[in-house]
Amino acid sequence: MRFRPGTSGLALLAAGSLVLTACSAGSLGSSSDSGSKGSVEITYLIGNQDQDIKEANQLIKDFTAKNPGITIKTETRPAGTEGDNIVKTRLSTGDMPDVFGYNTGSLFQAIAPQKNLVSISDQPYIGNLDDNFKKTVTADGQVYGVPVGGFMGGAVLYSIPVYQKLGLKVPKTWAEFMANNAKIKAQDPGVAPVIQTYGETWTSQLFVLGDFHNVSAVDPSFADDYTANKAKYATNPAALKGFEHTEAVHDAGYENKDFASAKLPDGLKMLATGKGAHYPNLSGVVANMVATYPDAAKTVGLFALPGDDASKNGLTLWTPGGLYIPKTTTGDKLDAAKKFLAFVASPDGCASQTTAGAPTGPYAVKGCTLGNDVPQAIKDMQPYLDKPGASSLALEFLSPVKGPSLEQITVEVGSGIRKAKDGAARYDEDVKKQAQQLGLAGW
Template sequence: MKRIVLIGLVMVIVCGLLSGCNQQSKETANVKSATPVVLSIYVDQGLVNDDLHEVAKLFEEQEGVSVYFKERPSGDAGEAMVRASLASGDMADLLIYNSGGLFFELDPERYFVDLKNEPYVQDYIEAYTNAVSRNGMTFGYPVSNSTIVGVLYNKELYEQLGLHIPTNWDEFISNCRVIQKAGKVPVVASFKDDWTSQFLFIGSQYAVMKREPAFLKAFLEHRKSFVDSVVYKESFEKQRELYDLKLYNSDYLIMNNTKALELMTSAKGAHYIVNSGFLDVIQKEYSNAKNKVGFFPIPGSTADETGLTIMLPSSFYINKYSEHIELSKKWIALFHAYMKSHHLKQIAPSVLKDEGTFQSTDPVINRYLQDGRYTFGLEFLSEVKGDKLSEISFENSTGIITPEEALRNYNARYQSKLDQFVR
């Protein structure tokens, strides 16, 4: 770009010194026509992975178009920047953003291109289609596989201490006490990254479905709220129980998720309540420990309430006001072809039906999937996602507020967003 600007300035100076300045408009037009087309994609910091880079390289070769990944912060700050970019007309050609409740809050019919007639939409599983569709229009394409909320556990520690995968919460706490007596960290906490504090609450969705089967319908119809669910209340109580029993690492306030994985892979930590994406990271980046860390669902109060909560992936959305809509559609089509041809089975199942059956490479997870003992996270079933869950979970998990306050606070945040975006 600097070179193009410099050439333009030189031409202006030359025309001022020489006769024949009518040539200026022709030369300027040539400079403009030489300006390369750039396809811009707006994405959270740190989420531009190898697949995106590889597809960008292929796209540039096939279309002669540069791909620019414009990064934003993650969390609340990033969400605010996305809404501001849409409102100001400064959105990139493509947006990578959550599916489900957070996406619906963006007013998709106003800002994004309907993809329902694109052939790949027929490949979506129903849950994903619902999470990116409104009023008969479908707006998204999945960036990755799903993830599953659960517990990473160190297999070596379990074997050394004669432990078995817990099927209920009491068994989980019992295992933690044995681990504590052995001088290891029962539950690794990485609250410097406060978003890692919320997974125990998020992963309670399967238990809600089993114990309170009528709750979801009433919740989605706005006849009930979080405070009406015993299971949601218990999930905040379980967060606090881990703190009260001193089951965390002593440096839980300053530990980040990278250090947490080091504890888990070195057998100094026994459990880490996160999502299956962390297990994928271990298998790719900690090759010496990839068979030493396993995964199981967050235990419910009973074995019957123990199952998987699946989180649907973020998606590509095409900006309705982009100058490159057709080019953006070509990007998604190429990404779809690439993911199908390079598909590798991962811990969490794909949301594309033509990628095989709904299964996992992990035997424990796969057993739950095959038995149908799973549901999808609430934010993918609801039109609104409550905010500040990370902050509220952090405060509850570190003794700042009580579980009762946490439940009331989160319920209030959800109701506030519901009033803002729905009513």
């Protein structure tokens, strides 16, 4: 379930728009010199969105300042399926640049890391990588990648002034969340308790996808069972909750009146201006909101989607993209590539990325800090990562099973057109074709 705005599944936000990986638009083969001339030159394959290029150039600048004997050139590649195919083709033909950025999770597994990538499990910094991230770049017990960028959380963005005005507390259970919504509707009728923006259908999925920490907390084996066709959304009570919550918010009349047509910019405006109290979304939208409404850096906070058990309250995470070395990189180039990865996976590397652009969430490297200038909503993510057991991966990083129609289904459930159980059953049917195409056992 890879979130991509305008498509089915999950997406990442970069440079103010959701983008979940290092993929970006551009033409393969363009390159630029970066850093000072040295005795070893390596090439770094990156995405071609402005923020990707800005981030890569800043990393190269700061790295080569410390390593003047190494020069790094960049190449770019397209986004989406075209970019995926280029990565797979260049790996299979032995034509991959010395270092490249790519997805984590199921798409990482699809490029046969054991065959194509250099293991970095023996590097001393591996112990400093966040465990959630390491899971997404590990195959057969070997770690192959370091993180570029910060985590994103599937969470609830909320209006701090509305909470202060009504004396509300951040909820840790769904019952507390709904009680807050009831109080907002009763005492401040000019404020929509829950913002929904079904004019951009991908935004309708958060109550389901952002709830996966709660699913895992109740049923730790769900991801594996789901992959093996042994668990279903419609028949697993914990997994069904996300659909039920989507339905409950609509049935209680908590959505904004224009939920059916409103789009992401409308939702961000409502939240930033206090016309809406809660907006279930990815933390990656925060940068875009703050760019348009600077005061939102202080007036909008974030909390994890609450479940039934306050003691298990936690945040569902989307991990950063990964940086990898292909096995075709050897000799002095391999040594240089490993040094570059070590820099990226260090506090200095995180600081370099922060210089290039505000992080979408906490970094996946221990010792890295967000600084004081990031928006409050991003700061609110850090405690979940710091507390053991208070964060876990989104399902897309644990299972390759996904379907194209989830966003249409959640729009129907959230609009009162389809009941939660029916929507969940429809999505269970929706994933079958893709699972069969992947040749997964049990389908």
